[in-house]
Amino acid sequence: MDSSERNKFLKKLDFFFKELNCNEIEQGIIENHQIPLKLWKEGIDIFDSSESYITSIKNISSSLTKPNSYIKYLLNFLFGGTIRSVSQKIGNMEKINEIKYICPDCLNNGFEIKLEKSENLFKCFNCSKKYIIRDGVLFLFKTDSLQKLYPELIGI
Numbered sequence: 001m002d003s004s005e006r007n008k009f010l011k012k013l014d015f016f017f018k019e020l021n022c023n024e025i026e027q028g029i030i031e032n033h034q035i036p037l038k039l040w041k042e043g044i045d046i047f048d049s050s051e052s053y054i055t056s057i058k059n060i061s062s063s064l065t066k067p068n069s070y071i072k073y074l075l076n077f078l079f080g081g082t083i084r085s086v087s088q089k090i091g092n093m094e095k096i097n098e099i100k101y102i103c104p105d106c107l108n109n110g111f112e113i114k115l116e117k118s119e120n121l122f123k124c125f126n127c128s129k130k131y132i133i134r135d136g137v138l139f140l141f142k143t144d145s146l147q148k149l150y151p152e153l154i155g156i
Contacts, residue, residue: 040083041065047087056081104142105129 037054041064044050052064056079060072064083067073103124106113115122115131122131122138131140132153139146139153147154 037064037077044085044087046089048090050085050087052083052085052087054081054083101131101138101140103127103129103131104140108142 044052044065053061054064054076055061056076060075062069062072062076101115101122103113103115103126106124106126111126113124113126115124120133129143131138139150
């Protein structure tokens, strides 16, 4: 068996034996594996555009909101699975300036220091940490959590 065949075989075995690793949970991001599909759909409906899929056993995948195969959708409904979604809310980026943000690193040390907005980031004048905005998303994490979840954003 060559290495590519061996890798495919190992990936198939991983499906049955590999333990899930969710570092989001370790960082305090709450995951709930018991959310009904109806509630997911309601949560996704608030967005202006969305592509959402549910995938279950053997990579059976279907659209969460507009299934093209009701058999696949039914199988996903019965077996459960992973939901992934790319959603967009069209709006004015100025609204991000109206919200007052607190520095998570300072808050972790017992201080509620408001962040100041400048260009594409927020800055804490107490600890000098910077929290970037990329593609309209503010990455407001404690430094150690940001390093673990999004290491590519460190030092930007």
